[in-house]
Structures are given as C-alpha cells and as structure tokens.
Amino acid sequence: MTTNNSLHDAFRAARDEGRAALIPYVTAGYPSLSRLPGLVAALTEAGADVIEIGIPFSDPLADGPVLQRAATEALANGTRVAQILEMVRDLTPKAPPMVFLTYINPVFRYGIERFSQDAYDAGMAGLIIPDLPWAEGQDFRLAAEASGLALIPLVAPTSTDSHLHSIRTAKGFVYGVSVTGVTGMRAAVDSGVRTLVERVRRVVPLPVAVGFGIANAQQAHEVARYADGVIVGSALVRTIMEDPSHAEERAYAFVKELKSGVNQLGSKA
Amino acid sequence: MLTTRVPDRYGRFGPFGGRYIPETLMPAVEELTQAYHQVRRDPEFQRELNALLKDYVGRPTPLRRADRMSQALGFDVFLKREDLNHTGAHKINNTIGQVLLARRMGKTRIIAETGAGQHGVATATAAALFGLKAEIYMGAEDVKRQALNVYRMKLLGAEVHPVESGTQTLKDATNEAIRDWVTNVRTTFYVIGSVVGPHPYPMMVRDFQSVIGREARSQILKLTGELPTHIVACVGGGSNSMGIFYPFREDPVALVGVEAAGEGLETGRHAASIQVAERGILHGSLSYLLQDEDGQIKPAHSISAGLDYPGVGPEHAYLHYTGRATYVAVTDRQALAAFHQLSQWEGIIPALESAHAVAWVIEAADQLRRDRARVVINLSGRGDKDVDQVFHMEQGGAQ
Numbered sequence: 001m002t003t004n005n006s007l008h009d010a011f012r013a014a015r016d017e018g019r020a021a022l023i024p025y026v027t028a029g030y031p032s033l034s035r036l037p038g039l040v041a042a043l044t045e046a047g048a049d050v051i052e053i054g055i056p057f058s059d060p061l062a063d064g065p066v067l068q069r070a071a072t073e074a075l076a077n078g079t080r081v082a083q084i085l086e087m088v089r090d091l092t093p094k095a096p097p098m099v100f101l102t103y104i105n106p107v108f109r110y111g112i113e114r115f116s117q118d119a120y121d122a123g124m125a126g127l128i129i130p131d132l133p134w135a136e137g138q139d140f141r142l143a144a145e146a147s148g149l150a151l152i153p154l155v156a157p158t159s160t161d162s163h164l165h166s167i168r169t170a171k172g173f174v175y176g177v178s179v180t181g182v183t184g185m186r187a188a189v190d191s192g193v194r195t196l197v198e199r200v201r202r203v204v205p206l207p208v209a210v211g212f213g214i215a216n217a218q219q220a221h222e223v224a225r226y227a228d229g230v231i232v233g234s235a236l237v238r239t240i241m242e243d244p245s246h247a248e249e250r251a252y253a254f255v256k257e258l259k260s261g262v263n264q265l266g267s268k269a
Numbered sequence: 270m271l272t273t274r275v276p277d278r279y280g281r282f283g284p285f286g287g288r289y290i291p292e293t294l295m296p297a298v299e300e301l302t303q304a305y306h307q308v309r310r311d312p313e314f315q316r317e318l319n320a321l322l323k324d325y326v327g328r329p330t331p332l333r334r335a336d337r338m339s340q341a342l343g344f345d346v347f348l349k350r351e352d353l354n355h356t357g358a359h360k361i362n363n364t365i366g367q368v369l370l371a372r373r374m375g376k377t378r379i380i381a382e383t384g385a386g387q388h389g390v391a392t393a394t395a396a397a398l399f400g401l402k403a404e405i406y407m408g409a410e411d412v413k414r415q416a417l418n419v420y421r422m423k424l425l426g427a428e429v430h431p432v433e434s435g436t437q438t439l440k441d442a443t444n445e446a447i448r449d450w451v452t453n454v455r456t457t458f459y460v461i462g463s464v465v466g467p468h469p470y471p472m473m474v475r476d477f478q479s480v481i482g483r484e485a486r487s488q489i490l491k492l493t494g495e496l497p498t499h500i501v502a503c504v505g506g507g508s509n510s511m512g513i514f515y516p517f518r519e520d521p522v523a524l525v526g527v528e529a530a531g532e533g534l535e536t537g538r539h540a541a542s543i544q545v546a547e548r549g550i551l552h553g554s555l556s557y558l559l560q561d562e563d564g565q566i567k568p569a570h571s572i573s574a575g576l577d578y579p580g581v582g583p584e585h586a587y588l589h590y591t592g593r594a595t596y597v598a599v600t601d602r603q604a605l606a607a608f609h610q611l612s613q614w615e616g617i618i619p620a621l622e623s624a625h626a627v628a629w630v631i632e633a634a635d636q637l638r639r640d641r642a643r644v645v646i647n648l649s650g651r652g653d654k655d656v657d658q659v660f661h662m663e664q665g666g667a668q
C-alpha cells in the first residue's frame with residue numbers, strides 16, 4: 001500500500017508549500033519509447049509532482065487530435081504494453097509518483113489482476129481509465145486496490161451527486177474533467193470547473209486535480225487557485241510535437257513554465 | 270426452453286454488454302434508459318411509432334417464397350423483404366424509433382455514425398421528417414466508397430463529417446461520434462445504428478428492429494402453417510439479425526448469423542469477430558472484438574462497408590456463448606456470387622451485406638436439402654447502393 005501513500009504525500013507536499021500539484025502527461029512511445037526515460041527525467045527536474053504515463057490505444061475516444069496523433073504514432077512505431085511496463089520499472093525509483101492513463105481494452109486484454117500486479121511491481125502508483133466509469137468499474141477497482149494500485153475516479157461537469165458519493169472511498173486523488181468534451185487545449189478555462197471542484201470537496205476526502213484543456217501557465221495558475229492539482233497533457237505533447245528531436249528540452253522548458261504558474265499563488269484559499 | 274431475460278438492469282447479457290463510456294456520458298445514458306423505459310410502455314408513443322412504420326416506412330414488408338431459388342436448391346426459401354423499406358434497408362426501423370424518442374426527450378441535435386451510409390441516410394431521413402438537424406460521421410475511406418450515399422444524406426439536409434483518423438472507416442466514425450456526444454451531451458441525441466454501444470442501446474435497437482421478426486413469424490405461420498427450420502441473416506453490428514432472431518428465440522428454430530469472412534478467415538483480412546470469439550471492450554460494451562495481443566483494435570475487412578466493423582453487439586456474443594444461435598462466415602467472393610445469383614433467380618438485387626446471408630444458404634444447400642429445411646432469409650437491404658462499386662470492381666478487375 002506504500003504507492004497509494006506516495007500520491008497522498010505528493011499532494012500534501014505541494015499543499016504544504018501553498019501550491020497545487022503539477023501533473024504533466026506524456027504518451028509512452030511518442031516520439032519513441034526510447035525517449036521515455038529522458039522525458040520522465042525532464043519532467044522530474046522541471047518540478048512535476050506526479051507524472052501520468054499514457055499507454056497508447058488504437059481508438060482513444062476520450063482524446064482530441066493531439067493525443068490521438070501521439071497514440072497513433074506510438075503504435076505505428078511498435079510500442080507494446082509489456083515494453084512500457086518493463087521500462088517504467090527503471091524510472092519509478094528516480095521520479096515522483098507515476099500513474100498510467102490508458103483505455104479499458106488494453107487493460108482488460110492484459111488481465112486486470114495481472115496488469116495491476118505488474119504495474120505495482122514496476123513502482124506505479126495509480127491507474128486512470130477514461131472509458132471505465134466508476135459504476136461499471138468496481139471489479140477493476142477491487143483488483144487494482146488488491147495490488148496496491150489506486151484506480152483514480154473521474155468526475156465531470158455532468159456528474160450527479162450520487163456519483164460523487166460513490167467515489168468517497170476511492171484512493172489516490174479525484175480526476176476532475178474540466179469540460180464536457182475530449183482532451184485538447186481550450187482558449188479559456190470553463191467557469192464551471194470551480195463549482196465542480198467545490199462539489200467534490202464537500203463529499204470526497206481526496207485531493208482534486210483538474211485536467212482536460214489546460215493550455216498554458218496562465219490557465220494552470222487560474223486552476224491552481226482552487227484545485228489541488230493541475231493536469232496538463234495535450235499542451236505538453238503538442239509542444240513536444242513541434243520539435244520531437246528536442247522533446248526533452250521542450251518538455252523541460254514548458255513544465256518549468258507551468259510550474260511557475262502553479263507556484264505563484266500568493267495566498268491559497 | 271430455459272431463458273432468462275436479458276439484459277439485466279446493468280445492461281449485461283451474461284458476461285457481455287455493460288457501459289464502458291466516459292463518466293461525462295453516464296448521466297446521459299441513465300436519462301436515456303429512463304426515457305426509453307417510459308416510452309416502451311407508453312401506448313401513445315407506440316401508436317405514433319407504428320403509424321410511421323406503416324405509412325412512412327411502408328411496413329409490413331412482404332415475406333414470400335423465393336420460387337426459382339427454392340427450385341434450384343431443392344428446399345423452401347423465403348425472403349423477408351427489408352429491402353422494400355423506405356430508404357432501402359432495415360436501418361430505418363431503428364432511426365424512426367430513436368428520433369421519435371429524441372424528440373420526446375427535447376433533444377434538438379441528432380448525430381450518428383455510418384459505414385456504408387445506410388444508417389446515415391436512415392438517420393438523415395428520420396431527422397428531416399421531424400425537422401431536426403442531423404450530423405453524420407463517416408470514415409473518409411467510406412465517403413469515397415459510398416459517394417452516392419453521401420450525396421443522399423446531403424439532399425436530406427444532413428451534414429456529413431468525413432473522419433480522417435485511424436482506418437477511416439466505421440469504427441473511427443463511431444469514435445468521432447462519441448467525441449461529439451461527450452462534447453455536446455446536453456443538447457445532442459446519439460442515434461446508434463446497430464445493437465452495439467453502451468446500455469440501453471443494444472436492447473433498445475433490438476426492440477426497434479424486432480418488428481422484423483414479429484412480422485416474419487406471423488407471416489410464415491400464415492403462409493405455411495408452421496415455423497421455419499432456419500432463420501438466416503447477415504451480421505455486421507448485428508441489428509437486422511437480432512431484429513429477426515429475437516421473436517423466434519423461444520421457438521425450435523435454428524438462428525444462423527452470417528459474418529463477413531472478407532478475403533478468408535485464414536488471411537486475417539475479415540470482419541468475423543464471432544468466428545474469432547476474443548472478448549474485448551469497445552464503443553461502450555464488452556463483446557467479441559478483432560484485436561491484437563495488446564488489445565489494440567484490428568481493422569476489419571469486407572467487400573461490404575456495412576459489415577466492415579471489428580466488433581459485434583453484446584447480445585450476439587451472448588447467443589454464441591449460450592449456443593442459442595450459430596454463427597458462420599462467408600467470403601467476399603461467395604457474397605459477390607450470391608449477389609449475382611439472387612438477382613437472376615428472383616429479380617431482386619440484394620445489398621452486399623444481405624448477399625452474405627444468401628451465400629451461406631447456397632453454400633449449405635446440400636445439408637439443408639437433406640434436412641428438408643424451410644429457410645427464411647432476412648434480406649436486410651437492396652443492392653442499388655452497391656451496383657456502382659460492383660460494376661467498377663468487375664470492370665477494373667481489382668479495387
């Protein structure tokens with residue numbers, strides 16, 4: 001159960017510093033799997049508090065164009081689930097807590113018990129599955145938690161109170177989806193996010209991290225004022241896409257900038 | 270015969286089915302489930318639906334003995350003529366029902382995915398009938414293959430969005446429709462075209478398509494005084510087959526679903542997910558799925574765009590699993606031969622999808638003759654949409 005605590009500790013450490021946790025996302029296998037160690041090192045050095053590693057899926061129906069493209073290219077260059085599990089084993093000791101983000105079918109196919117065990121053994125702390133709703137996912141949750149892996153619940157602007165109540169006993173953190181929609185950069189942060197975070201806070205005793213659509217340091221700053229964590233995926237991957245040969249430098253610079261966004265909070269509410 | 274009612278209230282057909290969708294959509298499918306349960310019992314809704322099926326769609330569709338085919342094969346073959354529906358296929362039975370429901374629910378915007386374009390046309394038609402706006406997602410590859418259907422949808426006032434991602438076919442169009450749905454969930458009704466997707470869709474589409482089997486059952490009893498021995502239908506997502514199977518499920522009748530073996534099962538280039546029978550989760554439900562060892566979805570292949578889908582409805586997986594239905598597959602070549610054969614035997618040009626069902630009956634003729642079979646084939650659609658494709662294929666040799 002130590003890994004679950006690692007997520008808890010990461011959020012607490014950020015909170016103690018009066019800021020939100022910064023959670024960057026990269027797709028394993030983009031631009032190639034051999035670049036993952038360098039990318040994780042860059043994110044770590046730039047101040048990531050938690051890192052999300054995407055396992056690419058052929059049909060990523062919760063993703064916008066940028067992450068679709070990253071997944072398509074990762075699969076086209078031969079990225080395999082077993083290779084990713086093998087590779088993160090060497091990365092987790094030197095990185096902040098890491099969680100996987102993938103779709104239900106690769107996990108189902110691998111076998112949820114075996115997947116959870118292998119991910120836990122590789123030092124991973126949690127698992128996010130955007131096409132597995134909480135009500136459907138109870139068997140997966142039990143299997144994940146039996147291995148010590150947190151299955152991260154998601155909440156959306158459309159979520160009912162009864163859903164919020166059902167995730168009270170979840171582990172790790174709550175993933176707040178900022179918009180009705182798919183991943184991708186948005187011009188502005190939806191004004192409803194704050195309400196969503198507050199609704200979750202009232203019932204769930206876990207940190208709330210907000211993702212989907214956060215495009216830059218300014219928006220990260222805005223979200224960090226009321227959320228416990230800020231998740232940035234598409235904007236980071238797009239930055240890498242602009243110059244894949246310098247993926248690590250680009251990722252470092254961008255995450256550093258985001259970090260300054262979540263740091264300058266003045267006083268935290 | 271022992272039967273339990275499926276699906277249960279979680280939308281499960283034994284181990285299959287369920288709801289595997291983003292959390293954002295859960296309240297919407299819950300709302301849809303409630304609304305559907307209401308209209309199912311609402312005589313006013315049923316009256317309106319039945320009136321439209323009769324006077325707009327043209328139901329009941331005939332069921333008639335195919336005399337020359339029966340003579341040639343040496344046993345009785347009957348055709349259930351879904352090709353005679355308005356818009357040329359069974360798809361409209363479902364779209365009228367769903368669009369009627371959308372209107373009840375106060376949804377103003379209709380979206381749909383389409384492969385061959387038949388479901389897109391049927392959705393655009395139902396939307397036009399009620400003055401609603403329809404937006405149709407279609408793989409860029411299919412937009413090319415089925416240009417005429419694209420134009421038909423536009424004529425009907427729908428907007429067609431070509432989908433450039435992935436394999437640019439039906440599965441990618443479905444991904445894109447789900448992305449739209451997740452984004453516009455508050456105003457938008459997603460009209461799914463087959464017995465696939467998250468609960469309640471597989472059940473709801475089955476119910477709307479069951480009119481085929483209800484009619485066929487009373488027609489064949491009236492015509493011959495007895496039940497058929499076999500019901501044969503092609504299986505893409507599985508809606509025309511489920512529609513005709515369902516009312517016969519407790520009868521001593523063999524239910525035969527015909528999948529697309531494409532270039533041959535051994536080549537890997539096919540769409541026969543039940544022949545492979547590997548469980549997987551895609552587009553909202555757990556069923557059989559064409560996939561690799563990592564659970565990545567494999568592209569399907571079929572001469573017929575309407576069967577070109579790597580999954581199948583969860584209730585078919587269940588019927589295979591329990592053994593209540595039998596699933597077989599025929600190749601592109603066999604389907605094409607049947608396309609010609611039925612045209613010449615009966616003066617009916619079948620859709621390439623439906624030609625798969627005809628082809629299996631021809632392939633299995635020796636056994637069926639020995640069994641003195643009385644076979645009902647569900648002729649799910651007409652072949653007009655395919656004439657151009659077949660013409661070019663046969664002119665040009667390759668395609």
Ligand SMILES: Cc1ncc(COP(=O)(O)O)c(C=O)c1O
Nearest residue numbers: 387505506507508509575622650
């Ligand atoms: C004429 C016809 N038959 C069959 C199908 C396959 O769908 P299903 O298996 O849902 O009946 C299609 C799909 O486009 C079709 O157009």
